[in-house]
Amino acid sequence: MENAAGSEPSVWALAPDAVWDGERLLESCAVLVEGERIVGVCPAAGIPAGVAVTRLDGCTLLPGLIDCxxxxxxxxxxxxxxxxxxxVRDTGNRLDWILERRARTAADPASGPRILCCGPVLDGEAVNWPSIGRRHLGTREVARSVEELAAAGVDAVKLYVNLTEDQITEAVRRAGGLGLAVIAHLGAVDAETAAAAGVGEIEHLSGCVHHVEGAGPPDPGRTSRWAAAFLESGVVLCPTLVVWDRLSRVNDAVFANDRRSRWVHPDIRAAWRRFPHRTSDTAERLARQARVVAMKETLGGLFESGCRIIAGSDTPWPGLAPGFSLHDELALLVDAGMPPRAALATATSSAADALGLGGVTGRIRAGLAADLLAVEGDPTSDITVLSEVRRVVRAGTFLDRRILEDASRAAFAEAPTDAVSQLIIEVADR
Ligand SMILES: [Zn+2]
Known part of the structure; x- marks a missing residue:
C-alpha cells in the first residue's frame, strides 16, 4: 500500500473464500494488513468500517510458502x-554472493523472497562441487570453517557428503556452542550415526534411502529404526522428493513442455537437456524411478511414525522451476501418504519453526510478515491447486505478475555468471 510520506500506514483487508493459516482452515474470515505486517484475522462480516477490502472470490489465502x-x-x-x-533457504552457494543477496531482498522485499543461507557446503578431503564447496582434511579445519561462517552471519551450516563421522561430530559441537543450526547431505556417514552425533536436519533422505539403493522395496523394520533415531534426537527431514523424481525422468519432454519452465533461464534449460542423467539405458532409468517410489514409501512410514518433515526443492537441478517445483514437492509428499494439510505445513508453519522463523512468517497471525499467497480452489482438499496462483503479497504489497515476468526476461538477456548456474552448466558438459 502506498502512503503519503510521513502518514501512518492504513489497515486494509483481504477477503478470500477461506484462510489456511498454516495449521487450520478458517471459513468466512478476512485478513487485516497494516504496513508490512498482518495485524489480525477477523470474521468476514466483521471487517471494521472504513477498511479497504480486496475480495479474492473462489480463493484460499495461505501464508507465503517456504522452500527450505x-x-x-x-x-x-x-x-x-x-x-x-x-x-527460501539457500543450502550451498558462494558466501559473499549469497550474503549480499540476503541483504538485498531484506532491504527491497519486492525484488525477491526472504533469504536464509548457509554459505558454502562443508565437504571432506574430496570435494564434489568445488565452486560452492570447501575442503576439510581434519576436525580442526571443520571447526574453523564453522567459526568463520558463524562470524560471517550465516543462518545454518551445511555438512556435505565426504565428511567423516569425527568431522561431523566436531562440526556439531562447534556449531552448538555458537548457536548455529546444522543440516547435512550425508554420504560417508549413515543417518542413524548422524542423528546420534546431533545433526539437526537431514537433506534428501540421504544416509538412509541412499544406503539401500537397488535393494528393492524398503524394509519396514529399517524404516522404524530410522524413525526411532530421528524422533529420539529430534531430527528434521527435508526429503526433496521432487529432485529425485526429476532426475529419474530427465528424458521426459513433459518438463520442457511445462509452461512453468518459462521462469527458468534458457541457458539452464539447455543444460538440462544435456544432463548426464539423460540416458537410453532402460534398466538404469527404471531403477532410478523405482528408487523414487521406494523413497515415497519410506517417507510415508517416517511421517506415520511422527517424524518432522519440511519441504525443499533443490532448485535449479533439472526440471525444477523456481517456486513452482515446491508446489510439485508438496504433491509428491501427498502421494507419499501425507494428508494435504500436513503437506502444506511442511512449506509454512513447520518449515518456519524448523528454520527459526516462527516469529517472522509461516502462519497467518497478527504480528507476522504480510507474506501471503492466494490460490484458486482449496489446496487442503486438492494439493494440485497450489499452482493456480492468483495473487501474491510480499511484505504487505501486492506483486504485479507482469513486472515479475519483465524482471525474469531481463535476467534472461544475459548468460548467467553466478556459481550455481555455472555448476549446472559444468555438470551438463562433463
Ligand atoms: Zn542441494
Missing part, C-alpha cells in the same frame, strides 16, 4: 515470487 532447500541465482528470484514462495 535451494541454490540461488538472480534469474530465479522473480519465479519464486510468482509462485508465492516468499522465503
Amino acid at each position: 532447500h535451494v541454490h540461488l541465482a538472480d534469474w530465479m528470484l522473480p519465479g519464486f515470487l510468482a509462485a508465492g514462495v516468499t522465503t
Whole structure:
C-alpha cells in the first residue's frame, strides 16, 4: 500500500473464500494488513468500517510458502515470487554472493523472497562441487570453517557428503556452542550415526534411502529404526522428493513442455537437456524411478511414525522451476501418504519453526510478515491447486505478475555468471 510520506500506514483487508493459516482452515474470515505486517484475522462480516477490502472470490489465502532447500541465482528470484514462495533457504552457494543477496531482498522485499543461507557446503578431503564447496582434511579445519561462517552471519551450516563421522561430530559441537543450526547431505556417514552425533536436519533422505539403493522395496523394520533415531534426537527431514523424481525422468519432454519452465533461464534449460542423467539405458532409468517410489514409501512410514518433515526443492537441478517445483514437492509428499494439510505445513508453519522463523512468517497471525499467497480452489482438499496462483503479497504489497515476468526476461538477456548456474552448466558438459 502506498502512503503519503510521513502518514501512518492504513489497515486494509483481504477477503478470500477461506484462510489456511498454516495449521487450520478458517471459513468466512478476512485478513487485516497494516504496513508490512498482518495485524489480525477477523470474521468476514466483521471487517471494521472504513477498511479497504480486496475480495479474492473462489480463493484460499495461505501464508507465503517456504522452500527450505535451494541454490540461488538472480534469474530465479522473480519465479519464486510468482509462485508465492516468499522465503527460501539457500543450502550451498558462494558466501559473499549469497550474503549480499540476503541483504538485498531484506532491504527491497519486492525484488525477491526472504533469504536464509548457509554459505558454502562443508565437504571432506574430496570435494564434489568445488565452486560452492570447501575442503576439510581434519576436525580442526571443520571447526574453523564453522567459526568463520558463524562470524560471517550465516543462518545454518551445511555438512556435505565426504565428511567423516569425527568431522561431523566436531562440526556439531562447534556449531552448538555458537548457536548455529546444522543440516547435512550425508554420504560417508549413515543417518542413524548422524542423528546420534546431533545433526539437526537431514537433506534428501540421504544416509538412509541412499544406503539401500537397488535393494528393492524398503524394509519396514529399517524404516522404524530410522524413525526411532530421528524422533529420539529430534531430527528434521527435508526429503526433496521432487529432485529425485526429476532426475529419474530427465528424458521426459513433459518438463520442457511445462509452461512453468518459462521462469527458468534458457541457458539452464539447455543444460538440462544435456544432463548426464539423460540416458537410453532402460534398466538404469527404471531403477532410478523405482528408487523414487521406494523413497515415497519410506517417507510415508517416517511421517506415520511422527517424524518432522519440511519441504525443499533443490532448485535449479533439472526440471525444477523456481517456486513452482515446491508446489510439485508438496504433491509428491501427498502421494507419499501425507494428508494435504500436513503437506502444506511442511512449506509454512513447520518449515518456519524448523528454520527459526516462527516469529517472522509461516502462519497467518497478527504480528507476522504480510507474506501471503492466494490460490484458486482449496489446496487442503486438492494439493494440485497450489499452482493456480492468483495473487501474491510480499511484505504487505501486492506483486504485479507482469513486472515479475519483465524482471525474469531481463535476467534472461544475459548468460548467467553466478556459481550455481555455472555448476549446472559444468555438470551438463562433463
Ligand atoms: Zn542441494
